[in-house]
Amino acid sequence: MDMISELPDCILHSILSFLPAQDAARTSVLSSRWRHLWEEAPLRLDDESLCGKEQLVSRIFYAHRGPIENFRLVCYTRATIDGFVESAVKRGIRELTLLGYGRYSFELPPSLLPCNSLHQLSLRLGEFPQALHSLFPNLKELRLSCVKLHNDLLHILLSTCGSLDTLHLIDCLNPSVVSISSTSLRKFALKSSSWVNELIIKDTPNLESFKLDVYSPENTGVKVLDAPKLQFLGFLCLNFNALQLGENFYDLQETPSFHVKATPCRLKILSYVKTLAIKITPTLDKTTPPDILRCFPFLENLFIMKEERIDSGYYPRWDEQCSLSFLNHLKTVNMRGFYGDWSDVELLRYLVLHGKVLKKVTLRCVVSVCQKFVVTMRRQVSFEERESSDLELLFYQDAQNVDQFSPWKEVVIR
Secondary structure, X not given: OOOOXXXXXXXXXXXXXXXXXXXXXXXXXOOOOOOOHHHHOOEEEEHHHHOOOHHHHHHHHHHXXXXXXXXXXXXXXXXXXXXXXXXXXXXXXXXXXXXXXXXXXXXXXXXXXXXXXXXXXXXXXXXXXXXXXXXXXXXXXXXXXXXXXXXXXXXXHHHHOOOOXXXXXXXXXXXXXXXXXXXXXXXXXXXXXXXXXXXXXXXXXXXXXXXXXXXOHHHOEEEEXXXXXXXXXXXXXXXXXXXXXXXXXXXXOOOOOOOOOOOHHHXXXXXXXXXXXXXXXXXXXXXHHHHHHOOOOOOOEEEXXXXXXXXXOOOOOHHHOOOOXXXXXXXXXXXXXXXXXXHHHHHHXXXXXXXXXXXXXXXXXOOOOOXXXXXXXXXXOOHHHOOOOOOEEEEEEOOOOHHHHOOOXXXXXX
């Protein structure tokens, strides 16, 4: 007998649990020692890798007798879904992904809703039953993509899933008002292609990350009322209909020149924010970006997205700004949509000359990057007079390494 075969069953089960299900099943032919091991090892079954092989998926699934660690199912018929899910619940499913495809949608089987073992659930094109009471008592991560959210669903989910740590809503059909309130939630992401009139974050004492990208931001009001541990916030579109950060209120459509009184009391809710991502548009009032940045006195990482060129008459005169307090802490800047025009240079020069501990500025350029362009930019932003001697200034074509800039890479359901 080889050395691996002499290992205890519990170790071999652990090894097999990391193999694709079909490969784990093949180990049964190695010897009598291995014949039944895979049947009792935790199962990780991804039927998308077995596309079009429904019978094989069923044979592997029902031949296996052990617990189910992870099951990913591209949905077929209602009867097939119900059968798989009911069996998975009985065998202690921990991570479940159900994917509708095309125009096909499905309703969650009732047997799944009270499942105690489920820790992670991802749905694409699924629907929740209308009559709901209690849901997923031990669920920690919920990712919904292209799911219809009726008015009470979010409230029921957040109030009954007492262990929920992460909630991602991606291109869902949302109610007009999305209100998030949870004592356990640490990460929330909303990426919406439908209208959201108002988004409210309140009573979220443990929220650390809030990622946001909404359709038609000029018609959306955003309120972050109570998130004292918030560390990541963005993208803030600076053309939101209205923006409330703690006690700081901006009516960006009516009075975009509102100035923030940066007292310690008013900034308390935002003092934990270390990473901020903002979108800058040509319609902004000149005072808006500096006023927003004043709300984040301990900012360490700043992401800036420009969607098009901004005329110099509308862009802030950064050289007229007094040194903002976040410049004492800012370490990295990532800017996408860099043209090298007057407005870009003014902002970059301001950061270079005042960023006391700034380590790296990464510029993802819309224009062609050549040695002459880099030399010109370094001269125009007064790089040799930089405040931080450790500062690096990096230039890339916009198509290069874009995923490193996007905060949405981790929330897409595939």
